[in-house]
Amino acid sequence: MDPVIEVEHLSKRFSDFTAVDDLSFTVNQGDVYGFLGQNGAGKSTTIRMLLTLIAPTAGSIRIFGKELQLRRNEILAKTGAVIERPDLYKYLSAKENLAVFARLSGIKPTNKALMLTLDEVGLADRADSKVRTFSQGMKQRLGIAVALVHDPTLIILDEPTNGLDPQGIADMRKLIISLSRDQGKTVVVSSHLLSEMEQVASRMIIIDKGRKMVEGEVKELLDPSHVMLDIETLDQQASMTWIKGSRWGDLPCQVHQGIIQLKLDRQDISAFSRELVNAGADIVAINPRNSLEEYFLKITGRDQYAGADQDRAF
Amino acid sequence: MLELIRIELFKIFRKPRTFIAFLAITAIVGLIQMGFYVDGESYINFGMQALVDSFDVNGKVLNGYLLAYIILQTLLVHVPLLIALVSGDMISGEANMGTLRLLITKPVSRAKLISAKFLASSLYTLLLLIWMAIWALLISMLVFGTDDMIIMKSEVVTQILERDVMWRYFAAFGFAALAMVTVSSLAFFLSIFAENSIGPIIACMSIVIVFTILNTLNLPIFNTVKPYLFTSHMLGWKGFFDVKVNGDNEQIIGSVENLGAVMRSAAILFFHIVGFWIASIVVFKKKDIMS
Numbered sequence: 001m002d003p004v005i006e007v008e009h010l011s012k013r014f015s016d017f018t019a020v021d022d023l024s025f026t027v028n029q030g031d032v033y034g035f036l037g038q039n040g041a042g043k044s045t046t047i048r049m050l051l052t053l054i055a056p057t058a059g060s061i062r063i064f065g066k067e068l069q070l071r072r073n074e075i076l077a078k079t080g081a082v083i084e085r086p087d088l089y090k091y092l093s094a095k096e097n098l099a100v101f102a103r104l105s106g107i108k109p110t111n112k113a114l115m116l117t118l119d120e121v122g123l124a125d126r127a128d129s130k131v132r133t134f135s136q137g138m139k140q141r142l143g144i145a146v147a148l149v150h151d152p153t154l155i156i157l158d159e160p161t162n163g164l165d166p167q168g169i170a171d172m173r174k175l176i177i178s179l180s181r182d183q184g185k186t187v188v189v190s191s192h193l194l195s196e197m198e199q200v201a202s203r204m205i206i207i208d209k210g211r212k213m214v215e216g217e218v219k220e221l222l223d224p225s226h227v228m229l230d231i232e233t234l235d236q237q238a239s240m241t242w243i244k245g246s247r248w249g250d251l252p253c254q255v256h257q258g259i260i261q262l263k264l265d266r267q268d269i270s271a272f273s274r275e276l277v278n279a280g281a282d283i284v285a286i287n288p289r290n291s292l293e294e295y296f297l298k299i300t301g302r303d304q305y306a307g308a309d310q311d312r313a314f
Numbered sequence: 315m316l317e318l319i320r321i322e323l324f325k326i327f328r329k330p331r332t333f334i335a336f337l338a339i340t341a342i343v344g345l346i347q348m349g350f351y352v353d354g355e356s357y358i359n360f361g362m363q364a365l366v367d368s369f370d371v372n373g374k375v376l377n378g379y380l381l382a383y384i385i386l387q388t389l390l391v392h393v394p395l396l397i398a399l400v401s402g403d404m405i406s407g408e409a410n411m412g413t414l415r416l417l418i419t420k421p422v423s424r425a426k427l428i429s430a431k432f433l434a435s436s437l438y439t440l441l442l443l444i445w446m447a448i449w450a451l452l453i454s455m456l457v458f459g460t461d462d463m464i465i466m467k468s469e470v471v472t473q474i475l476e477r478d479v480m481w482r483y484f485a486a487f488g489f490a491a492l493a494m495v496t497v498s499s500l501a502f503f504l505s506i507f508a509e510n511s512i513g514p515i516i517a518c519m520s521i522v523i524v525f526t527i528l529n530t531l532n533l534p535i536f537n538t539v540k541p542y543l544f545t546s547h548m549l550g551w552k553g554f555f556d557v558k559v560n561g562d563n564e565q566i567i568g569s570v571e572n573l574g575a576v577m578r579s580a581a582i583l584f585f586h587i588v589g590f591w592i593a594s595i596v597v598f599k600k601k602d603i604m605s
Contacts (some may be wrong), residue, residue, distance in 0.1 A: 048602075048603070050604060051415075051418070051419045052418060052419070053418050053602070054602040054603065054604070072421075073420075073421040073422070074421070076419060076420060076421040077421040079419070081416075081419045083416070083419070085412055087411050087413055087416070088411075089325065089413060090411065091328055091329055091330070092325070096328070100325070101416065101420065103317060103321055104318075104321065104417065104420040104421075104422055105420055106421055160357050200321060267412055294396040
C-alpha cells in the first residue's frame with residue numbers, strides 16, 4: 001500500500017501549551033484511518049494541520065508523496081474535508097453552497113452534477129432551500145456533499161456523526177465504508193463514538209495529550225475473540241456469588257458502580273446468559289462492552305468504568 | 315482570480331446586510347432632495363442674502379449641481395459606517411459562521427483568497443459610490459435642472475460655469491471612491507483579527523472618529539501627525555471645485571486651484587489602501603484558523 005499521508009515528528013505549541021507533541025503516523029491508500037483520543041487530546045489540531053488551517057511548530061507532513069507546505073494547492077485539490085461542525089453559508093441555498101465550494105475546488109459543475117451530488121446525500125428535494133432552514137443533520141449531510149463534490153481521493157472527516165440521528169449515523173457509516181471499499185478513497189475519520197470507529201476503521205491511531213499512544217491495524221490491536229460484559233441484575237450480590245461458584249468463576253470479574261463486569265470468550269455469551277437466568281438471577285441488562293473502548297482505556301491508563309451507555313464518549 | 319472575485323461578489327450580494335447601505339443612501343438622498351424641493355428656495359435665499367446685496371444673481375442657483383455638492387458634503391462623513399458594515403464582515407463574518415475553515419481547505423492560496431475578498435469589498439464600495447452618484451447627481455439634475463454652480467464658502471464665493479462642472483463631479487466621485495476604499499481597506503484589515511463583525515465595524519468607526527477629531531484640534535502636538543492621517547485627506551474631493559481665475563477674476567475653464575495638493579492627498583489615500591492590503595495578506599498568511 002502506498003502511503004497517502006506521512007506525518008513525522010509533528011508538534012504544535014500555543015504559547016506554553018503543547019497541543020501536539022512529536023506525533024508521527026502513516027495513512028495508506030484505501031485506509032479508513034481512525035483518529036481516536038479524548039477531547040483536547042490533539043485530534044482536531046492535527047487534522048487542522050493536515051488541512052493547513054494551522055501551521056505546525058515543528059515536523060513535516062507529506063500527502064500524496066508531496067510536502068504539504070510546498071505543494072499545498074495541488075494536495076488540497078485532491079482532498080475533501082468536514083471539520084467539526086458543517087458550517088455553511090446560511091443565506092445561500094444548498095445548491096448555491098455546493099456550487100460555491102465546487103468552484104473554489106477548481107471545478108465548474110453543471111446543474112445536473114450538483115443535483116446528483118445532493119441526491120447522494122438525500123438533499124435533492126431541498127436543493128433550493130436556504131441552509132438557515134436546515135436541521136443539524138441536514139447541514140452535516142450537505143457538508144459531506146461539499147467535501148465530495150470535486151471527487152477527492154483523500155477525505156478527512158472530523159467528528160462526522162456530530163448532530164446526526166441514529167439513521168444518519170448508520171448512513172454515514174455506510175458512506176465511509178463505501179468510499180473506501182467501492183471507490184478506493186482514503187478516509188481519515190475522527191470520532192468520539194468508539195463503537196462507530198470500531199465498525200468503520202481499518203487502521204487507527206490513539207493519541208493522548210498530543211502524543212501517539214499506539215497505531216496499527218484495528219484487527220491486530222483489538223482482541224475480537226474476547227468481550228467484556230456489563231451485567232446489570234436486581235440482585236447483584238447473589239449473581240456475583242453465583243458467578244464465583246460457577247464454571248465462570250475463574251474469569252476476570254469485578255463489580256463497579258453496581259454493575260458486574262465479566263470478560264469472557266465471545267462465543268460463550270449465550271451459554272453464560274442462559275445459565276445465569278437458570279440460576280434465578282433477575283437480569284435487567286447484559287451489554288457487551290465495546291472492545292475498542294476497553295482497549296482505549298487500557299492504552300491511555302484510564303481503565304475505569306465511567307458510565308452505562310453503550311456508545312460511550314471520551 | 316476573476317473567478318474568486320466573482321464568488322465573493324456573489325456572496326456579498328446575497329447577504330441582506332449588503333443592501334442596507336444602498337437603501338440608506340437612497341433614503342437619505344431622497345429626503346434631502348424632497349426637503350430642498352419643498353423648501354430649498356428659502357434656504358438658498360437665506361444663504362445668498364449677503365451676496366444679492368452686492369451682486370445681481372440670475373439663473374437657477376438651486377440646481378442639481380449645487381444640491382449634489384451639498385449631498386456629497388453631508389453624506390461622505392457617514393458613508394464609512396455603511397461601508398464598514400460589509401468590509402468589516404468579510405473575514406470576521408466567515409470566521410463567525412465557521413465557513414472560513416472550509417474556505418482555507420480549498421486549493422486557493424491565502425494571499426489569493428484575501429486579495430479576492432479585498433477587491434470584492436473594494437468593488438462593493440465603488441458600486442455604492444456609483445449608486446450615490448446616480449441619486450445625488452443625476453436625479454438631482456433631472457429634478458432641479460442645471461445651471462452654473464455657485465458654492466458659498468466662509469470667505470469666498472466660487473462660480474463654476476455649467477459647461478465646466480460635469481468633469482469635476484467625475485473627478486470628485488473618483489476621489490471620494492478612493493477615500494471610501496481606504497475606509498473599506500481599514501475595516502477589512504481589522505476584520506482579520508476578529509471572529510464577529512461587530513468588533514471590526516466599531517473599531518473602524520472609532521478610528522475614523524478619533525482621527526477626524528484630531529484633525530479638528532489645532533494643537534501643535536497633533537499638527538505634526540495630521541498630514542499622515544488618512545482622514546485629513548478624505549475631503550480632498552472638494553479641491554476639484556476650487557477654480558483658478560485670470561487677471562480679470564474670470565474662471566479658467568478646466569482649472570483646479572491646487573491640483574498638487576489634491577493629487578498628494580489621493581496618493582496618500584492610495585498608499586494607505588495598498589498598505590492595508592499588504593498588511594492583510596501578511597497577517598492572514600500567518601494566522602492559525604481556530605474558529
